[in-house]
Amino acid sequence: MSHQNHPPISQKPFEVIVIGSGFAGLAAAIECKMNGGNVIVLEKMKAIGGNSIISDGGIAAPNTVEQQHLGIIDSVDLMFDDMMRSGEGLNDPHITRRVCEEALDAYTWSKEVLNVKYMSRVDIFGGHQVPRCYSPDPLSGSTMMLRMKQKCDELGIEIRFDAHVQSFIQDEHQQVIGVQLIENNITSTNSTEITELYATKGVIVASGGFAADREFLKEIIKEDFLTTNKKTTSAEVLKACMAIHAATIHLNKIQWMPWTTQDENGYGKGGLFGDYIVSSYGIVVDCKNGERFVNELGNRKQLTEAILKRKDVIGIVDESSLKRTGWKLEDVLRKGIIQSHTDLNQLARHYNIPYESLVQTIEAYNLSITLNTSDPFGKVFETWMVPLTTPPFYTMRIHPKTHYSLGGLVTDVDTHVLDIHGHIHKGLFAAGEVTGLTHGANRLGSCSVTECLVMGRVAGRKAIEN
Numbered sequence: 001m002s003h004q005n006h007p008p009i010s011q012k013p014f015e016v017i018v019i020g021s022g023f024a025g026l027a028a029a030i031e032c033k034m035n036g037g038n039v040i041v042l043e044k045m046k047a048i049g050g051n052s053i054i055s056d057g058g059i060a061a062p063n064t065v066e067q068q069h070l071g072i073i074d075s076v077d078l079m080f081d082d083m084m085r086s087g088e089g090l091n092d093p094h095i096t097r098r099v100c101e102e103a104l105d106a107y108t109w110s111k112e113v114l115n116v117k118y119m120s121r122v123d124i125f126g127g128h129q130v131p132r133c134y135s136p137d138p139l140s141g142s143t144m145m146l147r148m149k150q151k152c153d154e155l156g157i158e159i160r161f162d163a164h165v166q167s168f169i170q171d172e173h174q175q176v177i178g179v180q181l182i183e184n185n186i187t188s189t190n191s192t193e194i195t196e197l198y199a200t201k202g203v204i205v206a207s208g209g210f211a212a213d214r215e216f217l218k219e220i221i222k223e224d225f226l227t228t229n230k231k232t233t234s235a236e237v238l239k240a241c242m243a244i245h246a247a248t249i250h251l252n253k254i255q256w257m258p259w260t261t262q263d264e265n266g267y268g269k270g271g272l273f274g275d276y277i278v279s280s281y282g283i284v285v286d287c288k289n290g291e292r293f294v295n296e297l298g299n300r301k302q303l304t305e306a307i308l309k310r311k312d313v314i315g316i317v318d319e320s321s322l323k324r325t326g327w328k329l330e331d332v333l334r335k336g337i338i339q340s341h342t343d344l345n346q347l348a349r350h351y352n353i354p355y356e357s358l359v360q361t362i363e364a365y366n367l368s369i370t371l372n373t374s375d376p377f378g379k380v381f382e383t384w385m386v387p388l389t390t391p392p393f394y395t396m397r398i399h400p401k402t403h404y405s406l407g408g409l410v411t412d413v414d415t416h417v418l419d420i421h422g423h424i425h426k427g428l429f430a431a432g433e434v435t436g437l438t439h440g441a442n443r444l445g446s447c448s449v450t451e452c453l454v455m456g457r458v459a460g461r462k463a464i465e466n
């Protein structure tokens with residue numbers, strides 16, 4: 001940190017500097033520019049996107065036309081209740097409510113301003129009471145990221161790559177007036193030359209989470225862990241904020257993705273299979289005794305805790321369920337991430353599961369679906385779920401991975417970063433995963449993209465109004 005009143009002549013000041021080119025950063029930059037702001041985006045990597053570009057890009061919103069066509073009754077209040085219940089009340093209700101209230105607008109903005117296309121289906125993930133999640137077509141975060149990049153190009157927004165932000169510049173009143181960065185330094189440690197960039201209206205921190213930062217997490221997660229995140233996902237900008245006394249919260253709350261497998265890296269294709277197919281259409285079984293032990297549509301926290309207590313866990317679906325989803329598994333079957341079994345006997349032998357017990361488990365589950373009786377684990381049976389009777393049966397080993405950092409910077413509902421005394425940190429805004437109050441103890445699927453778009457856009461507007 002340095003204290004200077006005037007930028008060096010070589011560095012023309014911008015009105016707004018955005019750190020990070022994921023969903024939150026580019027939403028902020030686009031909104032800022034569309035409201036007349038002179039904005040630059042700084043990105044430490046050689047390409048846009050952070051975790052956003054490797055995500056599924058699924059976004060949640062209530063009251064959409066897609067829901068109306070399917071007769072799904074939803075509301076801002078229902079989504080808010082779901083997020084607060086899942087967050088165990090640790091979310092800031094004002095921020096969470098804003099995300100829910102502006103979710104539909106953000107979703108519509110992604111269609112109308114960014115021109116993102118979505119699949120016609122509406123998905124439900126654990127913890128949502130109704131289907132309200134929309135998948136971009138093709139299903140990948142890169143679909144929206146590429147549209148955002150196009151919009152930035154169209155608007156003439158500069159994205160400076162290899163620009164590794166190190167610290168903040170404050171004036172004599174502690175107002176943030178710029179950043180110090182090292183350029184071209186992400187892979188080499190040779191360059192240590194500091195560049196200073198100034199912003200007359202504000203700096204927006206959109207540097208993402210830290211769920212892959214082993215050094216930062218070493219006190220929180222003692223044992224080694226797998227992650228769905230890019231390995232470059234780290235806490236350095238968060239730490240730079242802390243160095244200028246920005247307040248943080250819930251840094252020890254890490255969300256794990258329960259649906260991944262140890263048989264591939266990252267979230268992968270297995271993550272999709274678990275998250276989209278096993279959760280809704282299948283069951284999760286403990287190989288030791290062949291029994292179910294959890295509501296497959298429970299929230300990620302409940303699922304992760306239940307799975308991590310057991311040694312070997314698999315997900316099972318059958319052919320007719322798979323057909324209903326329309327997913328093709330050739331690729332993952334070939335790679336051995338998912339296994340196909342001609343019957344339950346072969347399945348049980350493959351994983352050394354007690355056969356009789358497995359059969360009993362599946363028969364009990366099938367009966368509950370057929371008779372629509374209550375499930376001992378609380379799974380709510382929907383009309384699209386069918387009994388698991390049609391071979392081949394498909395299975396995947398399941399192992400949770402760190403997925404999302406729930407904690408982060410403390411902000412108010414207008415994305416101002418607060419300092420450790422609870423005052424607005426002048427000149428500093430934050431949006432996206434780097435912030436810590438939207439999801440509380442657990443994030444619901446598809447709600448991060450919603451948050452990034454809603455709060456990124458708020459940050460872009462607020463910074464330019466500053």
Ligand SMILES: Cc1cc2nc3c(=O)[nH]c(=O)nc-3n(C[C@H](O)[C@H](O)[C@H](O)COP(=O)(O)OP(=O)(O)OC[C@H]3O[C@@H](n4cnc5c(N)ncnc54)[C@H](O)[C@@H]3O)c2cc1C
Nearest residue numbers: 020022024044050051052055058165208432433446448449
């Ligand atoms: C595999 C996977 C699938 C997911 N699927 C979904 C989904 O379908 N729906 C959903 O809602 N959520 C999903 N999530 C979560 C969601 O994608 C992320 O929470 C969200 O994309 C974070 O966006 P962001 O803009 O805050 O950060 P990011 O997208 O991570 O962007 C942060 C950027 O800041 C840059 N940066 C960091 N430090 C610096 C620095 N010092 N200087 C300059 N730049 C820096 C990074 O390089 C990065 O590009 C998924 C996550 C993963 C990992």
